[in-house]
Amino acid sequence: MIKFKNFKWANEVFDEIETIEGTPRVYLTPDGNFPSMTSILKVLDDGGIEAWRQRIGVEEADKITNAAGDRGNALHDYNEKYLQNKLDRKEMTGEARTLFNRVKQYLDEIDLVVATEVPLWSKELQYAGRVDCLGVKHDKMMVIDHKNSRRPINLSHEFGMKKALKYCIQTTGYKKALLEMTGLDATHGCLIVGNHLTSTSNRFIFPLDVFQDELKIVAEAYHTGKGVDRSAFFCNNKLENLMKYIEVD
Helix, strand or coil: CCCCCCCCECCCCCCCCEEECCCCCEEEECCEEEEEHHHHHHHHCCCHHHHHHHHHCHHHHHHHHHHHHHHHHHHHHHHHHHHCCCCCHHHCCHHHHHHHHHHHHHHCCCCEEEEEEEEEEECCCCEEEEEEEEEEECCEEEEEEEEEECCCCCCCCHHHHHHHHHHHHHHHHHHHHHHHHHCCCCCEEEEEEEECCCCEEEEEEEEHHHHHHHHHHHHHHHHHCCCCCHHHHCCHHHHHHHHCCCEEC
């Protein structure tokens, strides 16, 4: 039987806020009503998902998307409960259980849990979101995000680089919000990814200061409605340079 770790917790307290579901999802913060982090990141969408849906057929695309959503939600739930020392082995089933067993090795390396599933928002850039985990590993405060992917994210391919960059901007957004709200400075981002088709896992660790400019571009593009020059934002030289900062294991 796989041994479960008992995680140490910090004493930080975060206020809860109301969320209004919709497009966009809106967080009712004390500083204003702000769109979600995932909503503002949609300015980077290039229509690739819709093209994929048309290519394989809407019915098949819905089947894949719904299965991925269910799997990802279950894996996220297992990870969260595990970090809270509340996970019951009996509730774990199916593909999500397999993926949890793959990502557990990375969760176990977290030395201290500061928070899970708490809302964070930036008054300056006017967005909000709910961070998966704030934790400390090897004396580094990290923004930790749980992800599930059909295939491993390949940083040698443009599609994989774009996907990773969006995740890096998302975690950078949580870093900025955390610093504004509490003065706590998360220096690194950490993506823990369970890969469905290969039953494998990966961890991506990166310094969060690197992606500050990209975060500001995205937030400004969303709020002004001007959009983003995607060809410039995702140019190969820029992507390759940014990807040099990401450690993968």
